[in-house]
Amino acid sequence: MDLDPRLLRYFIAVAEERHFSRAAIRLHISQPPLSYAIRQLEDNVGARLLARTSRHVELTDAGHVLYREALTLLRQAEEVRTLVQRVDSGLHGRLRIGFVGSMLYRGLPALLTAMRTTLPDVEHVLTELNSHDQIESVRRGELDLGFIHANPVPEGVLARDLMAEPFVVCLPESHPLAGQESLSLTDLAEDDFVFFARAASPSYYETVLSMCVSAGFMPVIRHEVRHWLSVASLVSQGLGVSIVPACLSRSGLAGTRFIAFEHEARSVSQAIWPTLARSPLQDKAVALVARQFPSSAPPVSMSGGAG
Template sequence: MEFRHLRYFLVLAEELHFGRAARRLSISQPPLSLNIQQLEASVGAKLFIRSSREVRLTAAGQAFVPKARALLEQAQEAGRHARDAEQGLVGRLHIGFVGAMLYRGLPQMLRQFQAQHPLLRVLLRELNSQDQLIELSHERLDLGFVHTTRVPPDLSRILVARQPFVCCLPTTHPLAKKRKLALRQLQGEPFAMVARAVSPDYHEAILSLCTEAGFHPEIRYELRHWLSVVSLVSQGLGVALVPEALRQSGLAGTAFVPLDSETTPYDTYCLWKTARDNAALSSFLDAVRAAAV
């Protein structure tokens, strides 16, 4: 049974006349008769009663009409779905992100993208940079937003955001009301940081900045997420250097004070496997490029 057979059958079932049905199908009567015979042989039942005066549906033919119509509609829907997938209009995108991206334009990017691609399902996973590299390598993520320059050669990248570090202090801290401060003023303070295993680039950047300022930070707390760092600071348990975007976290009890000198910027990259052939991914990357620095 072929979809052509179903289409010919439905037109003949509506017209109940071989001549009119053939004209609608833009074919001659002999091919139409042959296709109906092939369909009846495939179904194993006679679908039409033919005489010199009329063409009528048999009971089997009447029962077959709704099923044939449903099969054709499903085939047409499958075709539309395939075309939409080829154009990146449907499907799923698995996106990883570091928590700071919630304050660096990711929600706005997602809202705009979903408005333009309502049939695409975007699935988000908050993961640190190292875990995202693993997931990207195993193709369990389509793309990720990371804070690392240690990128395997099979991944492509876009610089999405660049921001300075700022000091995160409890509002009760004597330096909290300063307009700016020198990093060396935090010497001897208990530091909260994202753990080296979670974000080695960040960890090394903080150590390097403190070394340049003339001291080694007293790392008292090592955490997995930026918001955990800010939350701990808000409880008065320590200080931290964090990306400027964390100002928007809105956690009570925290103050964010700029440094009095420029530091190495904290960069965010969008990564994806270069070899991935995915129209939905390409569409999302267009949105990333439009929003990137």
């Protein structure tokens, strides 16, 4: 059965006007094509839809049923058309976003608020993952957008630097140096350290290790964990000291003190997304990232190991 939307619109006009001439005027067509279209529709459905008299038109029982269903079908067709157009323009769908925990203190909440405002019909699915896992997930198409600590990215992944900030020392509040405004790393040469796991981010592990070595000592690494907030949590429990991005000082974690020290290294955060096969929604999300972090560098693609 061919329920041509055009025929359904013609039928609805006749059903509502109860008159062929008025319906033809409403549709901006002449009456003969309208009469032919209604006969064609009746042939298609295999039932008489209208009872014609010399003065007006009445709906048959079958006509009443088709009128009701035709309104529903056309409304659903319009909703589908609108949905497809919104998906095609990047205004509807699902955005899969990965993030490292420190991004909660580096502007991610404000970015998500801007996304919800700009893309209200988009479902945002957030997953906390370390940088290495995010890079692999973006490369495989399992994430649409990721927020990581700066790492080399493989072919097929684009990266944009978002911000750079200094590292600070994280001490338990019971530590003898916890009251200092600044200190030297050499003051911690005898302390146990909590490190960001080498397996989760070789680049961060090496950065922190090199700062200690440059200060003249090899740190005693007692614990390695995969998230910066876990690093700070272990420190708060008195299980060691650490070197962390300055943004963690805004975490409000009880039992910790964050203290500046002299160094040149910076903790850099990046946004990453696929190079190819992007959707309009992903492009809109990337544009929002650039708008939210206006001082960020242009995107780059670098080959190399990810961690």
